[in-house]
Amino acid sequence: MNLLQTIAVVLDSTVRLSIPLICAAMAGLWSEKAGVVDIGLEGKMLIAAFAAAVAAHVSGSAWAGLGAGILASVALALLHGFAAITWRGNQIVSGVAVNMLAAGLAVVLGNAWYGQGGRTPPLDGAARFGELALPFAQGARTHVPGLGLIYDEVISGHAAPAYLAFACVLATAFLLKRTRFGLRIRAVGENPAAVDAAGISVAGLRYAAVAICGLLCGLGGTYLAVAQSAGFLPQMTAGRGFIALAAVIFANWRPWRALGACLLFGLLDAVAIRLQGVSLPGIGLVPVEAIQALPYLMTIVLLAGFIGKATPPKASGTPYVKER
Amino acid sequence: MSAAPVALPRWADNALVPLVSAAAALLVAGLVVVGIGENPLEATALLLRGALGSAEGIGFTLYYATNFIFTGLAVAVAFHAGLFNIGGEGQATIAGIGAALACAALSAMPGFLSAAGFLAAPVAILAAAAGGAAYAFIPGWLQAKRGSHVVITTIMLNFVAAALAVYLLREIIGRTGSMQPETPDFPAQVLLTPMHRLLAPLGVRLPATPLNTAFLLALLALVAVWLLIWRTRLGYAIRTVGANPRAAAYAGISPAAVTMIAMAISGALAGGLAVNEALGVQHRLVLDFTAGYGFVGIAVALMGRGHPVGVGLAALLFGVLYQGGAELSFDKPTITRDMVVVIGGVLILFAGALDGLFRKLVAGVLGRGGMG
Numbered sequence A: 001m002n003l004l005q006t007i008a009v010v011l012d013s014t015v016r017l018s019i020p021l022i023c024a025a026m027a028g029l030w031s032e033k034a035g036v037v038d039i040g041l042e043g044k045m046l047i048a049a050f051a052a053a054v055a056a057h058v059s060g061s062a063w064a065g066l067g068a069g070i071l072a073s074v075a076l077a078l079l080h081g082f083a084a085i086t087w088r089g090n091q092i093v094s095g096v097a098v099n100m101l102a103a104g105l106a107v108v109l110g111n112a113w114y115g116q117g118g119r120t121p122p123l124d125g126a127a128r129f130g131e132l133a134l135p136f137a138q139g140a141r142t143h144v145p146g147l148g149l150i151y152d153e154v155i156s157g158h159a160a161p162a163y164l165a166f167a168c169v170l171a172t173a174f175l176l177k178r179t180r181f182g183l184r185i186r187a188v189g190e191n192p193a194a195v196d197a198a199g200i201s202v203a204g205l206r207y208a209a210v211a212i213c214g215l216l217c218g219l220g221g222t223y224l225a226v227a228q229s230a231g232f233l234p235q236m237t238a239g240r241g242f243i244a245l246a247a248v249i250f251a252n253w254r255p256w257r258a259l260g261a262c263l264l265f266g267l268l269d270a271v272a273i274r275l276q277g278v279s280l281p282g283i284g285l286v287p288v289e290a291i292q293a294l295p296y297l298m299t300i301v302l303l304a305g306f307i308g309k310a311t312p313p314k315a316s317g318t319p320y321v322k323e324r
Numbered sequence B: 001m002s003a004a005p006v007a008l009p010r011w012a013d014n015a016l017v018p019l020v021s022a023a024a025a026l027l028v029a030g031l032v033v034v035g036i037g038e039n040p041l042e043a044t045a046l047l048l049r050g051a052l053g054s055a056e057g058i059g060f061t062l063y064y065a066t067n068f069i070f071t072g073l074a075v076a077v078a079f080h081a082g083l084f085n086i087g088g089e090g091q092a093t094i095a096g097i098g099a100a101l102a103c104a105a106l107s108a109m110p111g112f113l114s115a116a117g118f119l120a121a122p123v124a125i126l127a128a129a130a131g132g133a134a135y136a137f138i139p140g141w142l143q144a145k146r147g148s149h150v151v152i153t154t155i156m157l158n159f160v161a162a163a164l165a166v167y168l169l170r171e172i173i174g175r176t177g178s179m180q181p182e183t184p185d186f187p188a189q190v191l192l193t194p195m196h197r198l199l200a201p202l203g204v205r206l207p208a209t210p211l212n213t214a215f216l217l218a219l220l221a222l223v224a225v226w227l228l229i230w231r232t233r234l235g236y237a238i239r240t241v242g243a244n245p246r247a248a249a250y251a252g253i254s255p256a257a258v259t260m261i262a263m264a265i266s267g268a269l270a271g272g273l274a275v276n277e278a279l280g281v282q283h284r285l286v287l288d289f290t291a292g293y294g295f296v297g298i299a300v301a302l303m304g305r306g307h308p309v310g311v312g313l314a315a316l317l318f319g320v321l322y323q324g325g326a327e328l329s330f331d332k333p334t335i336t337r338d339m340v341v342v343i344g345g346v347l348i349l350f351a352g353a354l355d356g357l358f359r360k361l362v363a364g365v366l367g368r369g370g371m372g
Helices: A002-031 A041-059 A062-086 A091-114 A137-143 A149-155 A160-178 A180-190 A194-199 A204-229 A240-250 A256-276 A289-302 B008-036 B040-052 B055-078 B088-107 B110-115 B117-146 B150-172 B195-202 B214-231 B232-241 B245-250 B255-282 B293-303 B309-330 B339-353 B355-366
Strands: none
Touching: A002 A041, A002 A149, A002 A180, A002 A204, A002 A240, A002 A256, A002 A289, A002 B040, A041 A062, A041 A194, A041 A204, A041 A240, A041 B245, A062 A091, A062 A180, A062 A204, A062 B339, A091 A256, A091 B008, A137 A149, A137 B110, A160 A204, A160 A256, A180 A194, A180 A204, A194 A204, A204 A240, A204 B117, A204 B293, A240 A256, A240 A289, A240 B150, A256 A289, A289 B117, A289 B150, B008 B040, B008 B293, B008 B309, B008 B339, B008 B355, B040 B055, B040 B309, B055 B088, B055 B214, B055 B232, B055 B255, B055 B293, B088 B110, B088 B117, B088 B150, B088 B255, B117 B150, B117 B255, B214 B232, B214 B255, B214 B309, B232 B245, B232 B255, B245 B255, B255 B293, B293 B309, B309 B339, B339 B355
16 A cells, blocks of 8 residues: 555544544534533433434434434423523533433343344445445546546545534534524623523523534434444543544634644544554654543643633623623 | 522522432432332332441441542532532542552562551552642642642643553553553551451451441541531631632631632542552452542532531442442442432432522422412
């Protein structure tokens, strides 16, 4: 395998590994932009992965899986909203609850229904999202040197939710930046009192943002179980929801930068997998764990203000109390 | 936490509200049991018999409760300073590494072990506490001096600790020639005495269970935390900073110093998990020994209202659920012990995030404030 091909393969797995991160990061962005801190991205993706795998198995349709995944995730998101918005509860506490609830419920139900320690039966055929070949991918590979290979390996050949995920980044950036709705969402995260004074419902906007957050986590979780893997495994999100949270902070709560951060963290993951057990000249056996810990360490360093500065939306984390 | 919307008498606030939310959480779990086609009353009976129906069951229950006392206290102490320490898992992991390093050092000193073996266990326990404290001090320092939110940094540090543990156990302190990521067995002098052996000379015959002297340490920690929080100058400073950092600063208390100290104490308490598991039961450090106890500690602290008495009772409840759940899953394979995680999650939601709802419910029942 020549160098170009190696690079193409690594970039391809970078994209694959980034998709759940991208979905969850966009989800976190919506919630936090509206002033609702969400550390329950992990749990929502996990419950979505479980619901999607079960629905896809029962119905034999991957799209039905996506629907179920989104429903389950939105339900948890609304629960978070109920606690955080309606009852002005502690948003961190509620997020922890969502994560634990999802981790427990998925395994309890999965084990009760299938008796395989929480795993769901393997999916195949139409129950799983297949790889979509973009037009001319094969032709470009043979006729266009270099770029053709990249097009075929890296850009073409992903599952439908992967392309949806990229569309969601575009939609998130556009909606938040260029529409009235987006402006209101951002306003409610910076200065909810002003939004309230303008006669717009703070709770309504926050619920909308939280529901969108659930939808996006649903997409990410579904991708994990029904496209990347062929079924649900306990703890299959493996901290991706938290890496996405890190990506949002790293990107200073901006959609395109968050996409970049997710791709960077995906690349680190891809490189770590590639270097597993590989001995490099001068370094020796690469400590893969160091690469895996890098996203978390980078976020800590960033948060500490050693490089750049992280400025979250002003009202994020604080419940809105109407003045009386 | 958010400001109290309804006024309740103290006994209702401290005892009734947690009880009601715990009952509601168990009710939800019962509904899940119904949902998977089992009889919740039968399941409850099996669970209680498994946890409390025999001396062996009680031993296991108290052994699990030991873990929850430590992790619950860790969360509670940070709560009093207004800090939310989600890093119990990571701090316990590093505490375990600290204990393992101390054991490795002690193993290399056979002379010391044979001459002053009685000092070995305290050294290992202190090493665990120091490891946990140091690892919690980092987010405390970052919060106090650099303004990074302790919630985010402790989450991130959990993953860093996990990665570090994998690397160390595989490459540095792991058992050579073993496929399992675990350390060699600790020297016999550092191990904590099992309760059944401790009490045997007194004529008390107990079945062999993992319950060990770490349980006594946990009880001691409950008393120590009560003394610390309500009977010392430092505890007063911690509570003041937790209630209002600006007022504390005005009163001459340094919120930065209190933040760092409270986090370090919190981490040292989380280290108790490593003491019970590594020094008390497994007698070596194994990967992922924290097994989610750190997160359940959040539920314990919330349900216990941050008070040692409450934490002790909540830890006991989760001990019953853990041990009973294990027995239950023997008889009813469809109900796995992950049900406890569900209950923990629902309890965190009810006793923590939906506290306002439950306070209002209780107020309504008591005829104060009313509904709506």
